[in-house]
Amino acid sequence: MGNDSDEILSRVSHLEDGDSSRDIYDDWSGNYDDHLIDEFGYISPEIAAQALSDEIDAPQVAIIDYGCGTGLVGQALNQQGFTTVDGIDISQGMLDEARKKQVYRSLLCGDLTTTIALDDASYDAATCIGSMGAGHVGAQHVPELLRPLKAGGLFVVIMNGAYYESGGFEQVFRRMENDGLWRIQRLEQFNYMTELERPGWLLVAAKQLAR
Numbered sequence: 001m002g003n004d005s006d007e008i009l010s011r012v013s014h015l016e017d018g019d020s021s022r023d024i025y026d027d028w029s030g031n032y033d034d035h036l037i038d039e040f041g042y043i044s045p046e047i048a049a050q051a052l053s054d055e056i057d058a059p060q061v062a063i064i065d066y067g068c069g070t071g072l073v074g075q076a077l078n079q080q081g082f083t084t085v086d087g088i089d090i091s092q093g094m095l096d097e098a099r100k101k102q103v104y105r106s107l108l109c110g111d112l113t114t115t116i117a118l119d120d121a122s123y124d125a126a127t128c129i130g131s132m133g134a135g136h137v138g139a140q141h142v143p144e145l146l147r148p149l150k151a152g153g154l155f156v157v158i159m160n161g162a163y164y165e166s167g168g169f170e171q172v173f174r175r176m177e178n179d180g181l182w183r184i185q186r187l188e189q190f191n192y193m194t195e196l197e198r199p200g201w202l203l204v205a206a207k208q209l210a211r
């Protein structure tokens with residue numbers, strides 16, 4: 001691993017609750033794809049796109065990609081045939097890179113820890129890949145991410161395993177199921193970087209109308 005990629009991965013991994021990662025991602029945006037793919041062997045975008053493709057036959061469904069970053073998830077969705085993908089991210093630097101890939105219908109700069117500027121029930125599916133955790137999107141913000149989804153809409157999350165436990169995600173995901181907000185279809189552990197030891201979780205859940 002190069003010194004640059006080592007250092008920036010360490011910075012982003014040591015954020016705490018209440019921190020913002022925006023400046024780090026603005027700095028990282030120009031070589032994020034090279035570091036993640038060539039050096040770390042990052043496979044989450046393909047896993048997420050495959051998970052949606054396994055469940056959805058219609059390529060034109062509207063998908064919102066939360067924390068879209070440089071657009072690796074949009075690119076993987078596009079490769080699976082999905083044509084209508086919007087992205088939202090807090091880092092303008094990352095969004096500028098995403099725009100160059102020309103795989104999104106629209107891109108929005110916004111903070112997912114506040115009320116999101118998206119209409120209720122306007123998407124058939126959502127992805128949030130690598131964007132949950134300390135200094136990113138916390139467990140308490142997950143219910144708001146469901147609001148722009150239609151009933152029955154699929155939500156795919158991939159996140160770091162350490163934050164899954166320490167950040168209270170497991171309890172929130174289970175509580176949302178018990179409260180009838182979503183039905184969990186898959187919850188699986190896997191290593192999401194082929195060149196590093198990075199245990200993570202894949203969640204696929206279908207939104208339900210609250211009881």
Ligand SMILES: C[S@@+](CC[C@H](N)C(=O)[O-])C[C@H]1O[C@@H](n2cnc3c(N)ncnc32)[C@H](O)[C@@H]1O
Binds near residue numbers: 022025071091
């Ligand atoms: C590890 S990157 C993942 C990017 C992309 N999903 C991928 O898989 O390559 C995390 C992304 O979350 C974004 N992010 C962090 N906190 C955020 C927030 N509060 N609101 C919106 N985006 C946020 C960062 O700017 C960054 O682009």
